[in-house]
Each structure stands twice: as C-alpha cells, then as structure tokens.
Amino acid sequence: MKQLQVLVENVYETAATELPDLSHVKEALGVTSAFLASKPTHLDAAVRAGRPRAQLNAFLASDGYGERASERESKKQELDIEDVRNDARNRTKQKREPGP
C-alpha cells in the first residue's frame, strides 16, 4: 500500500500538499495490508491460470455519475465492461493477425 501511495503521489508531486499520512483513513475503511492480502485479485487469478501479466487487460471505467450504483446498475456496468473487453480482444487479435 505504501508503494502505491508513493507512486500516485509522485505523479503530481502532491505529497507535500495533501494528506501526508492516510493510515487512519485506510484503517477506517478496513483497507489494511492484511485485508488486501486476504483478497484475491484479477492479477492473482491470471497468475493462477498461468496467463502472463502482459495479457491481462487492465481498464478504468467511468459511469459519469460519480455515485454508488444500485445492484441493477452494477450489473449493467459489468455487462458493459464484458462487452468492451470482448471488443478490445477482437481488435487486438485482428492487429496481431491481420487478414489477407
């Protein structure tokens, strides 16, 4: 976690202007290193499946609302992400193996 914090803060050199220590916030959210270590990530899944890290498609999705989605809306988001990932995979495949 500390590495991630430093990485993000280095992007805009904000370490001196923003909260220098967020450990109390992380604790309040339950985001401790022990908690993170207990949660398997997509990366773990990729490693378990034997896929190299480079082939794991990473993404950031934005709903434009900036608010917590209901269960139904969350399902829509998941379907959107699945559609986008499939589309991107097809486009990547075409780039790797261009047709005649």
Added chain:
Amino acid sequence: MMPVIERSRSASLVPDRLLLEQFRLTIDGFNVRSQSLNDLGRLCDELEIEVVQMPLRRLHGVALEDDGYKYLYINSRLSGPEKVIAGFHEYCHLTSHSLEMSILKSTGGLWNLQKYERQAQIIGTVALMPDPALSGLSIEEVMQEFGVSRQIAEFRAGLAR
C-alpha cells in the same frame, strides 16, 4: 441567478492547478478553447490510442489496455458534450494513470482510485468548458451553453480558476 462561484486560492486546490497545467502544456488550446472529439482523435492518433464508439448500457467510457494496445471507449448513446467529457476523462486515465490500479477496485473505497476519478473528471469537464468561456456565467447558463447536466455544471464551477 447565482453567478459561478470563484473559489479562493487554498492548499487543497494546488493539485488541481498542477493537473490542469500539465494538460495545458501538452494539449493545444486546453483550457483556452472548447475541445472537440476531432481534437481528441488527433491526440489519440499521436499516442496510437484507438478510439471506439459503441453503445453501452450505463458506462460513459472505458480506458483499457489489452496486450500492449490502448483503447478508449466512448458510449455512442451519449450527447455530443457528454462524449467530449467522457473522451477526455478516459484520455486522462490512459495518459496519466496506472490502469493496473483497477484490479484493486474490488477492495472498495480505495482512496487513490477515487482520486483518479476526480482528476479525470476535471480534465474532461475543463476540456469541454474552458475558463474563458465560463466567465460571468451562472450555473443555469453553463448548463444551457454547453448542454450539460446541473451536476456537471456545478462540478466545473467548483474547480480552481
């Protein structure tokens, strides 16, 4: 009508100003004139980012990297102004953020992911609504002039100027 609030200088706004300055230096006319989807297309061509418009159910946009190829998806069902905001929002993710961070989203409430979203939304809204075009406009006038929701107009008005 209430005029757009001009926030005073404070330490909390320093990161916003740094972010805007970074994009002003790299994008021609950023925060000077309203950017368009054509502008976004040119920027993405330079960085070999493929821009794709496709209908989505809820998401406005997705920034995605697959096997070294970068993609910027925009929901084709959005209005013109919303597409510009979504497009530059995702452009900010692709050029300034580590997409690998998204794998931590399932842990919930991770502070730096929220920070990414705020930064990207700043870039998206300023791309469409530059400072000079907002001068003296009320929230209602911003909504009418740029065709955006009240939520977006208020977010933009709340940024450092």
